[in-house]
Amino acid sequence: MTRSPSDLTPRSARERFLDECRIDSTDSTIRSYGNRLTPFVEWCEAEGITEVGDLSGWLLDEYRRSLTDDAPVTVKGKMMAVKQLVGYLERIEAVEDDLEDKVPIPSLSAEDERSEVKLAPDDAAKLIEYHRNSVAMRGTAQHAMLEVLWFTGCRMSGVMALDLDDYDEEKGTLRFVNRPQTGTRLKNGNDGERPVAVPPQVVEVLDEFIARERPDKRDDHGRRPLFSTRQGRASDTSVRSWCYLGTQPCLYTSCPHGRNREICKYRKRTHASQCPSSRSPHQIRTGSITWQLNCGMPIEDVAERVNSAPSTIRRHYDVATGEEKLEERRRNHIGNLSLSKDD
Structure with missing residues (x-):
């Protein structure tokens, strides 16, 4: 002793x-x-x-x-x-x-x-387009997770805390709620609670995921998580794996590292994090915040969506290049987030 x-x-x-x-x-x-x-x-x-x-x-x-x-x-x-x-x-x-x-x-x-490693907006657009057009991948947990993280810019703890009832199909919103007594505390506690609107295309993906792919399981507290596995609420390991696998560029183009996708060990869940081009949930969040700013959204609005202070975003998350800021942010505020004219 x-x-x-x-x-x-x-x-x-x-x-x-x-x-x-x-x-x-x-x-x-x-x-x-x-x-x-x-x-x-x-x-x-x-x-x-x-x-x-x-x-x-x-x-x-x-x-x-x-x-x-x-x-x-x-x-x-x-x-x-x-x-x-x-x-x-x-x-x-x-x-x-x-x-x-x-x-x-x-x-x-x-x-x-600043952490310069992020999921670049151009890469995100190509990855989301691939998942949306893929017969095999559309509506999977990997796809739905990428859509939610990218279009909300939320933290990993936030997406893990989502319950099925926090998703409002009619309003097109996801509601982030602090529930520390039942295992899901938001980073900023009650100050992290907010609804976040997502585009109709994300709603369509979530509807397909819930209808076809989501295991109808409850967690240890009897809650129905939006992102579930056969064991209950998705763990951080599952979320990270879905992100690493879902952001590999070889999904839509040739491997930038000269590897053969058919035999590459990085395609396996246990090794996906070692792929030099795969991205973590935090790196998706960083890229999303940069992209939302580039879309013309005022920094105060982005801060509210992603639950972060404007000063924090400027200091840590806003990793746009000078060219991006000149070419993108001088445009008028477009009022919505769009990967293309159809979103």
């Missing part, structure tokens, strides 16, 4: 911190914290740091300096996670006072702050 908080190992401290986060954070947020803190724990173990009471400003700076192979934005993300961990340890009196203030957080340029 640990004699005092300062005797905690870095690994045990990480687990206690994550347990506290579970009180008011989504599962995906907790996993993000865990993933960012794992390298710190492993570094501590490699350096022989067995008790968090031994941590110091010097050691924290040494850890930051060890992250030489990471991109600047990745380094900042990891150090922000360490700062939150140290803040928790400070509150339980496991480390010296004010150690949190000694965690070095790198300053980044505006370009470094």
Whole structure:
């Protein structure tokens, strides 16, 4: 048994911190914290740091300096996670006072702050066109997921939280509701609740998905998820797999990496994330936000749809090139989102 908080190992401290986060954070947020803190724990173990009471400003700076192979934005993300961990340890009196203030957080340029990897609007249009015109893929979970993520710009936690009753076919809306008591908390809690309208073509796809492909299953709380599997509500693993498989460019063109699609291992669910051109839910969201802005929607309207502050969108999500901004955003506000004149 640990004699005092300062005797905690870095690994045990990480687990206690994550347990506290579970009180008011989504599962995906907790996993993000865990993933960012794992390298710190492993570094501590490699350096022989067995008790968090031994941590110091010097050691924290040494850890930051060890992250030489990471991109600047990745380094900042990891150090922000360490700062939150140290803040928790400070509150339980496991480390010296004010150690949190000694965690070095790198300053980044505006370009470094942004994640440049996204599902490009042109690629999204081709992928959606492929799925809509494919006899085999139209109306599948993979297709419906891509349509919802692209046309709403929602987070993965948001799409996982959707129930069948949150979809209103007549109004053409999806309603995002915070339900932490039954397993689906939105990232911003009740502030994340909102209805989001989608184009008629998306409604048609969702109707086909629900009628033909969606397993009629309930989750562990008796709710009927919009995106379900044979086991119940779709997990984040399922959502990611559908996204990775649904965004591979070899669906509509030759492989940009010179691989043979017929024998490529990246086509398999277990390896789809390794495809250099496949995109995660977050990268679809990033591309969607850029595209919605390019369509002429005011940033305040986009912010409301995707549940993010305009300042956050400008800083982290708006990754349009200068050419895109000049050519697309000087057009008049078109009032709707369209992949083509028919949408």
